[in-house]
Amino acid sequence: MNARFLLLIAAVTAVLLAACVTVPVESTLLNDANADYQAAASNPRVTKYAPVALKEAEEALRAVETLRQQGADATTVNHRAYLARKKVAIAVQQANLNAAEDDVARARAERDKVILEARVSDAEKLRRIAEVRAREADLARQQAERAKGELESLSQELSALKARGTERGLVLTLGDVLFGFDRTELAPGGQRVVAKLGEFLRRYEKRHVMVEGFTDSIGSDAYNLGLSERRANAVRLALIQRGIDPGRIRVHGYGKAYPVADNQSDVGRQQNRRVEIIISDDAGKIPARTQ
Numbered sequence: 259m260n261a262r263f264l265l266l267i268a269a270v271t272a273v274l275l276a277a278c279v280t281v282p283v284e285s286t287l288l289n290d291a292n293a294d295y296q297a298a299a300s301n302p303r304v305t306k307y308a309p310v311a312l313k314e315a316e317e318a319l320r321a322v323e324t325l326r327q328q329g330a331d332a333t334t335v336n337h338r339a340y341l342a343r344k345k346v347a348i349a350v351q352q353a354n355l356n357a358a359e360d361d362v363a364r365a366r367a368e369r370d371k372v373i374l375e376a377r378v379s380d381a382e383k384l385r386r387i388a389e390v391r392a393r394e395a396d397l398a399r400q401q402a403e404r405a406k407g408e409l410e411s412l413s414q415e416l417s418a419l420k421a422r423g424t425e426r427g428l429v430l431t432l433g434d435v436l437f438g439f440d441r442t443e444l445a446p447g448g449q450r451v452v453a454k455l456g457e458f459l460r461r462y463e464k465r466h467v468m469v470e471g472f473t474d475s476i477g478s479d480a481y482n483l484g485l486s487e488r489r490a491n492a493v494r495l496a497l498i499q500r501g502i503d504p505g506r507i508r509v510h511g512y513g514k515a516y517p518v519a520d521n522q523s524d525v526g527r528q529q530n531r532r533v534e535i536i537i538s539d540d541a542g543k544i545p546a547r548t549q
Contacts, residue, residue, distance in 0.1 A: 340423020365395035487511030
C-alpha cells in the first residue's frame, strides 16, 4: 500500500514539473533579424567600417534570444527583435557612411597628388585630370552626406512614429481618443499623428500602408462594421490630403472583430475602438491579418 502511494506521488510530481517547463516562443521577426545580422557580419565592408555598431547589434540579438529562452511573451520578443534588426540596419548604414568618408579622403589625396604632378609635367593635361578627381571627391562627399542622412533617419524612426514592430511590419495605433466620440472625424491629436505619418511616407516612397478600423462589441454588427470602415477611410483621406498617392493606401474595416481587450469593461472597450496603420517593407508588401 505504501509503495503504491509513493509511486503515485512521484508520478504526480513528474507531471507538475513537466507542466512548469516553459517552451520558448517562435519569432519570425527574430529569425529575420538573425539573417540580417549574418549577412552584415559576412560583409567585409561592415566588419571593417562599423565594427562597434555591428557588435551592438550582436549583443542586442543575444539579449533577445536570452529573453526568448527565459520564456518572454511573443510581443516582447518581437519588439526587441525589431529593435535589434534596426541596429543591424544602422550598422550597415554606418559602414556605408564611413566607407564614403574614406573614399572622400582618398579622392582628396589623389587630387593633391595630381596637382603636384602638374607642376613638373604636362600642366594642362594634369589640370583636367585634377578636375575629374575633384568631381569624384565631390560625388563621394555627396554620397557620404546621403548615407549620414539615412543613418539619422533610421535612428529616429521609432521615436518619431512611436510605432511597434510586429511580424506584419511597423504598426501605428490611433486610439479612440483621437476621434470624436462615436464619430469618424480625426481629432486634432489624430491629425498630428497622421501628419507625422505623411512626412514618413513622403520620405520613404516605396512604403505602403494598410489602414484597419476596429470597434467594441456594443451595437449591431452592421453599424460597427460601417463605423470601422469610415474611420479607416478618414485616415486614408487625411493622408491623401497631405500628398500621399492613393495607390499606396489600402483600408479595411473589421467592426468588432479582433479585440485586443475585454469588452466587459469601459477601459477594455476603449482599447478595442481603434485604427491600426500597418507600414509595409521597402517592397510595399504587408502580410495578411491572421489574428
